[in-house]
Every structure is written in structure tokens, then in C-alpha cells.
Amino acid sequence: MAKRFWGAGPRGRLLNAPGIARDAGFSATALRAAEAWPARFDARLSVGPLVPADVRERLRRKAAYLLAPRRVVLVEGDGAEVSLTPAPAGSAAR
Amino acid sequence: MRRRALLAAAFLLLAAGFASATLFALRQPLSLGDYLAIWGLKARALHASGDLAALFSVDPAGEFSHPEYPPLWPILLASAAKLLGRYDELLLALLRPALLTLAAALTCARTRASLPVRLLAASALVLLPYFQTAAYVGYAEALLLVLVLAALLLLESANPTPFTPWAAGLLLALAALTKQEGAVVLVVATALLLHARRWRDAAAAGGLGFLLGVVPWTLYRSAHGVASLADFAPRTFELGKPIRAVAAFGEVALLPSLPWLAGAAIVLAFAPATRRARRPLLAGAAAYVALLVAAFAFARVDVGWLVTWTWDRLALLPVAALLPVLAEAAAEPFQEAAPAEVSGAAPRA
Numbered sequence: 095m096a097k098r099f100w101g102a103g104p105r106g107r108l109l110n111a112p113g114i115a116r117d118a119g120f121s122a123t124a125l126r127a128a129e130a131w132p133a134r135f136d137a138r139l140s141v142g143p144l145v146p147a148d149v150r151e152r153l154r155r156k157a158a159y160l161l162a163p164r165r166v167v168l169v170e171g172d173g174a175e176v177s178l179t180p181a182p183a184g185s186a187a188r
Numbered sequence: 189m190r191r192r193a194l195l196a197a198a199f200l201l202l203a204a205g206f207a208s209a210t211l212f213a214l215r216q217p218l219s220l221g222d223y224l225a226i227w228g229l230k231a232r233a234l235h236a237s238g239d240l241a242a243l244f245s246v247d248p249a250g251e252f253s254h255p256e257y258p259p260l261w262p263i264l265l266a267s268a269a270k271l272l273g274r275y276d277e278l279l280l281a282l283l284r285p286a287l288l289t290l291a292a293a294l295t296c297a298r299t300r301a302s303l304p305v306r307l308l309a310a311s312a313l314v315l316l317p318y319f320q321t322a323a324y325v326g327y328a329e330a331l332l333l334v335l336v337l338a339a340l341l342l343l344e345s346a347n348p349t350p351f352t353p354w355a356a357g358l359l360l361a362l363a364a365l366t367k368q369e370g371a372v373v374l375v376v377a378t379a380l381l382l383h384a385r386r387w388r389d390a391a392a393a394g395g396l397g398f399l400l401g402v403v404p405w406t407l408y409r410s411a412h413g414v415a416s417l418a419d420f421a422p423r424t425f426e427l428g429k430p431i432r433a434v435a436a437f438g439e440v441a442l443l444p445s446l447p448w449l450a451g452a453a454i455v456l457a458f459a460p461a462t463r464r465a466r467r468p469l470l471a472g473a474a475a476y477v478a479l480l481v482a483a484f485a486f487a488r489v490d491v492g493w494l495v496t497w498t499w500d501r502l503a504l505l506p507v508a509a510l511l512p513v514l515a516e517a518a519a520e521p522f523q524e525a526a527p528a529e530v531s532g533a534a535p536r537a
Contacts, residue, residue, distance in 0.1 A: 104217075104275075107277070111216055111219035112219055156224070159229045159232060163237040166248075
């Protein structure tokens with residue numbers, strides 16, 4: 095287990111860290127976006143009304159952490175939607 | 189023989205506490221609570237952008253990252269990550285045992301007693317609940333503690349040099365740049381120096397601390413339109429809030445704290461010399477706690493909620509600062525009296 099832990103590398107370890115692992119799929123998507131999107135882009139986090147408020151807040155904080163220094167702006171999504179999309183800096187409406 | 193046994197016990201206690209605290213810190217990468225929402229978020233933003241203003245922009249509405257918090261801990265995290273070549277949450281967790289080692293060494297140095305007692309004081313520090321949990325790894329209090337303990341070591345020095353108050357002022361400035369409580373320590377330390385008529389020391393330590401620790405960040409923050417304290421505001425002043433804060437503390441913490449508080453009171457009761465020698469520190473700790481409690485009068489959010497979530501972190505600084513006093517007090521009844529005290533003879537010139 096220790097070998098797997100140390101062999102996982104920073105990315106794997108982060109995705110398995112207690113504060114991140116709870117939403118591992120979302121966190122992996124956010125990390126991929128952080129690597130792929132230009133730093134000058136903000137992020138738009140769409141969360142639907144069916145997602146509980148505490149989960150929405152948790153996802154927002156995780157997205158902000160993983161996508162830093164980009165600004166993560168919450169927008170109302172549909173149903174149980176949870177998605178991240180890039181947006182030119184300053185254009186993402188709340 | 190008894191001294192050796194005590195030394196061995198103190199050393200074992202210190203080693204066990206340090207090993208346990210280090211294991212808590214390093215068994216998982218930084219990712220919890222305020223680290224994710226505040227300190228780590230800002231550090232990652234700073235590391236990725238190299239721009240101090242990123243501390244404000246990363247949480248556009250300032251709803252959870254407390255943009256007003258001082259920047260030193262995120263700067264230290266980001267700088268360490270730069271040195272490492274990448275932002276690695278596990279390697280950065282090594283800062284916790286490093287800071288804990290410094291805090292333990294400072295506690296040992298501040299304790300005016302024999303080596304076993306000094307080691308016991310250091311053991312008590314590493315065994316504090318704050319360090320024996322993974323929850324607060326990555327939080328700013330460990331850095332704040334080291335800076336404040338270092339400043340106290342200098343201010344308590346029996347042989348100060350002309351540079352001592354300036355160095356203490358610099359440390360207090362760094363403390364104020366780490367957390368707002370550092371500014372409270374600065375105010376209390378300056379007031380105590382003034383009360384002791386150490387005018388030059390007060391001017392040097394207080395002035396430097398204020399000019400370097402409070403003014404620059406206040407100006408920078410104001411220039412970016414960030415308010416001073418998100419959770420506190422003058423217009424929300426209410427006299428009953430500190431009382432509610434004390435009541436909330438009583439509800440969440442009094443029962444588990446009671447044996448420790450009683451133990452501390454008994455130990456101090458039987459140590460008049462320590463009480464006399466350490467009066468300024470005891471007064472300073474009391475003033476610090478009183479100021480924090482009074483600050484709750486300006487709380488914007490529910491006081492009970494605020495106390496429930498912060499009391500253990502707020503208590504860390506005064507408790508850690510007083511550990512040397514408690515160790516000295518515990519040792520006092522067992523110290524052999526000096527010959528002059530026994531015989532009543534005048535000490536030799």
C-alpha cells in the first residue's frame with residue numbers, strides 16, 4: 095500500500111487525498127481542465143437545482159482549489175447537472 | 189538517578205508526541221477544511237500566477253476564502269512549492285513537523301528550569317490536541333505560533349542586546365502578516381512593554397511590528413477594495429455577544445478543559461515565585477484572551493457558530509505561550525531552596 099501511495103505521484107495522491115477523494119470524478123475533471131485550459135481563462139461551474147446546497151458549495155471550493163488561479167464562477171445549471179466550462183476572464187456571469 | 193529517569197521520560201514523551209504529530213501530518217496530502225478553502229487555495233493561486241493580487245481574485249465574491257486574511261502563510265507555501273519545483277501537497281505537509289520542531293525548541297528555550305522540565309514543556313506542546321490531528325495540517329496557526337514564541341523568547345530575555353526589541357518587532361510583524369491574532373499579540377506585547385516602562389523597547393518592537401506587519405497589508409488590501417474583517421464589523425456591535433461567546437465556549441469546551449484548567453490552577457497556586465516572575469506573561473495571556481472575547485462583540489455571524497468552529501485554534505496561542513510557566517510552576521515545589529533562604533543569612537557579595 096505504501097508503495098502504491100508513493101508511486102502514485104502528486105496527481106494521484108491529490109486525487110486520493112481525503113478532502114478531494116469524496117468527489118474524485120469531478121476532481122479528476124477539474125485537474126484535467128487545470129492542465130488543459132490557458133491560465134487567463136476563468137471557469138464556469140454549472141450546478142443544477144437538484145444538487146444539494148452543501149454539495150454545490152463543496153464542489154465550488156474544490157474547483158477553485160484545483161483550477162487556481164482561475165476564478166471559478168457558479169452558474170445555475172439544469173436538473174442534477176454538474177459541469178465545468180472555460181470562459182474568457184471576466185466574462186463568466188454569476 | 190531520579191533526574192536521569194525524568195530526563196528519559198521527558199525525552200520519550202517528546203519523541204512519541206513528535207512522531208505521532210508527524211504521522212498525522214504526513215499520512216495524507218494537504219486537502220482538508222480551511223487549507224482547501226483558504227490557505228492552500230491562495231498558495232496554489234500564488235504559485236501558479238506569481239501575482240499577489242491572485243489572493244483576492246481566486247474567490248471572486250470573497251465568500252469562503254477570506255481575502256482579507258494576511259498573506260504570509262500562502263506566500264511561504266507557494267515559495268516552498270517553487271523551491272520544490274512543483275506544488276506537491278504531500279511534500280508541503282513537511283512544513284508542519286518543521287514548524288513543530290521550531291515551536292518545541294522555542295518552548296524548551298523559554299522554560300527557566302532544569303533540562304527534564306524544559307523537555308517536559310516541549311513535550312506538552314507537541315502533545316497539544318491541535319498537533320495531534322490531521323484536521324489542522326496546512327493551517328496557518330503553526331507558523332503564527334513559531335513567530336510569537338520566538339518574539340516572546342526575545343522579549344523575555346534576561347540579557348537583551350540593543351537589537352533584541354527590533355528583532356522581536358520584526359517577528360511580531362511577521363506574526364501580524366500570518367494571522368490577525370498576530371496583530372493582537374503585537375498590541376498586547378507593546379502595552380506590556382509600556383507598562384514595564386521599557387519605552388525604547390516598546391517603541392522599537394511596537395513601531396516596527398506596526399509599520400511592517402499591519403500598515404503594508406492594510407494598504408495593499410484597501411487598494412484592492414478588500415474589507416478588513418469579513419466576520420466582524422463595527423456596525424454589528426452588541427454588548428451581549430462576548431457573554432454569548434463565553435457561554436458557547438462553556439458549552440463546547442468547558443467540560444473537557446476543566447481537568448486541565450483545574451490542574452493548571454493548582455500548579456500555579458503552589459508556585460508563588462513562578463507567579464511573581466511570570467506576572468507579565470500571565471497578564472499578557474489574560475489580556476490577549478480578553479481582547480479576543482471582546483472582539484466577538486463585533487461579530488457579524490452567529491457567535492455560537494464562530495466559537496464552536498474556532499475556539500480550539502484561538503486557544504492554541506495562549507496555551508502554548510503559558511506552557512513554560514506551567515512547567516516552571518510544577519517544578520517549583522521540588523526545587524531545593526538556596527542556602528541563603530534556608531539559613532536566613534545575607535547572600536555573599
